[in-house]
Amino acid sequence: MIKLNRDTKPAILVNNEKSWTTNLVDAVTNFGEYSKIPKEQKEKLLVHYRHQEIKNVLFQSSLQKCAFCETKPGESGNIEVEHFAPKSIYPELAFKWENFLPACRKCNGSKDDHDTLNNPIINPYDTNPEEIFHYNDIQIAANDAHEEIGKLTIRVCGLNSVRLMKPRADILVSLHSFSQALDEAIRDYEEAATDIKKQHRKRKIREAVEAIEVLANPSEKFSGFCKEYLKKCAAYHEAKSIVGE
Ligand SMILES: [Zn+2]
Structure with a gap:
């Protein structure tokens, strides 16, 4: 949400x-x-x-x-x-x-x-769901401060039903694999011996960042789930600081 x-x-x-x-x-x-x-x-x-x-x-x-x-x-x-x-x-x-x-x-x-x-x-x-919910793996959960209304929303709308956990699981696999690609791109960048190579590998990191950010675009399905993943993804934050954004 x-x-x-x-x-x-x-x-x-x-x-x-x-x-x-x-x-x-x-x-x-x-x-x-x-x-x-x-x-x-x-x-x-x-x-x-x-x-x-x-x-x-x-x-x-x-x-x-x-x-x-x-x-x-x-x-x-x-x-x-x-x-x-x-x-x-x-x-x-x-x-x-x-x-x-x-x-x-x-x-x-x-x-x-x-x-x-x-x-x-x-x-x-009316309410920003980011303040109410977080995700545990492929399940949505209520934050402690909003436990009652959060849990009721999840139950009433069936937000942890199999029909939603399955596609979240598929997206999670994609997100993990993008994250691994970022890790590799960062390692390659750090090991680059010349400035030209560094610039080239920085471009690779930028491409990997763009690829993973597409999933968190608000127009994409389950974008809230993806956005939270990125918020917690160390490789993503390291990559962003390298490409200077
Ligand atoms: Zn729905």
């Missing part, structure tokens, strides 16, 4: 939020409760939140990834417009821009109708 920034509310929502919300809330009142609204009617009332204009702006703000698990579409099902506070409990928030979040089908399904207002979990648009 990485920190995300909310974009400006799309015009379609600015113009229709009020009437869409009123219609839904009226239906809840008429039928007594949300779950009693007939399926077809409920779908007609809700369909607007999946408007393409809303999806475009929302999905762009998460770089086309799931806001919770950082997978890309196709890996964990399509990205969907998810309601952070569930619309079944809070229909008055069904068309509120700040309540939307792009989430994959797996996270969305796992979170289901968890009541985030009474039992809060981390919303990466």
Whole structure:
């Protein structure tokens, strides 16, 4: 999970939020409760939140990834417009821009109708996940200072499920192998006998640094996991100081 920034509310929502919300809330009142609204009617009332204009702006703000698990579409099902506070409990928030979040089908399904207002979990648009979580090997874990909300978020979204640990393990192999390549490049650089050779080998280090940094780019899947690996990687920091960045 990485920190995300909310974009400006799309015009379609600015113009229709009020009437869409009123219609839904009226239906809840008429039928007594949300779950009693007939399926077809409920779908007609809700369909607007999946408007393409809303999806475009929302999905762009998460770089086309799931806001919770950082997978890309196709890996964990399509990205969907998810309601952070569930619309079944809070229909008055069904068309509120700040309540939307792009989430994959797996996270969305796992979170289901968890009541985030009474039992809060981390919303990466509001809180920097780097302050809440760290990684132990291929598992995400909560920092001591935020243990309760961190653990609940992991459990509710299923952030340590096999579907996420497996790809993290694959990336970890890549990261270790890039790190070994950096170690070798640094050794070659230190052993270079002439200035020309040193310059040439410094270039090799720079290339190796760029290769490993690609994995931590925010647009890449699991970039938070990769970023933390780099933060702790001694070879990476040594290489950065050699290339003077
Ligand atoms: Zn997800």
